[in-house]
Amino acid sequence: MLSTIDEAMTRETISYAALQREAPARRARTATLTAAFGEITRDKPRDPVEAEFLRRIGTPERLIGPVRGS
């Protein structure tokens, strides 16, 4: 349950371990759907500085996608 602390935001306090426990359950719910996507390819333009960093650490080009301004 989220509790309101001010008008701008609601906030729930949890431990890091609890946050980590959420991921597998969410991933399991999406397995069928993501299998239907096939190989993921990025079509959204990428910031050039970010693209350079991703290349440096070996990210495949299909996941870097088009680079803005090139």
Add this chain to the structure above:
Amino acid sequence: MPATTSSSWAGWDGRHWELPGTEIFIESPARELDAGVAVKHVQMPSGRTADVLSHVDVLVDRLDEFQATGHQIVGQQCLVLIVALDETERDAAATRATERRVRLALDGLSNLASEIEHGARGAPESDEWHELASGFLRAEYHR
């Protein structure tokens, strides 16, 4: 944001930050969260805390981006985020989507995700994503 929490981060351009010597970088588009968002205040083992945007608000941000751009990769992210919602988050997602004027996109993409999951159709190709997004945008702002 990183500049206020640690001097270890190297800022590239005020928006992108890298932790030197690692393969970790983050993008921090703004110093403040939007009004109305829900966050998880995570207590880290180090004793520090971190505010993590809720799953619902990540979804609403992505719906907003998809409706505006029609990018395939963003549409796919929306479908995954919708299917990953737990039962307790569905009402909050509908409320936030209505507030942000992406309710038609939420409903339409929820139906699309269900059809794909049940094998009634395949995942859309690039052109169809753009048609879907422009349809949601038109309908949302002309009803």
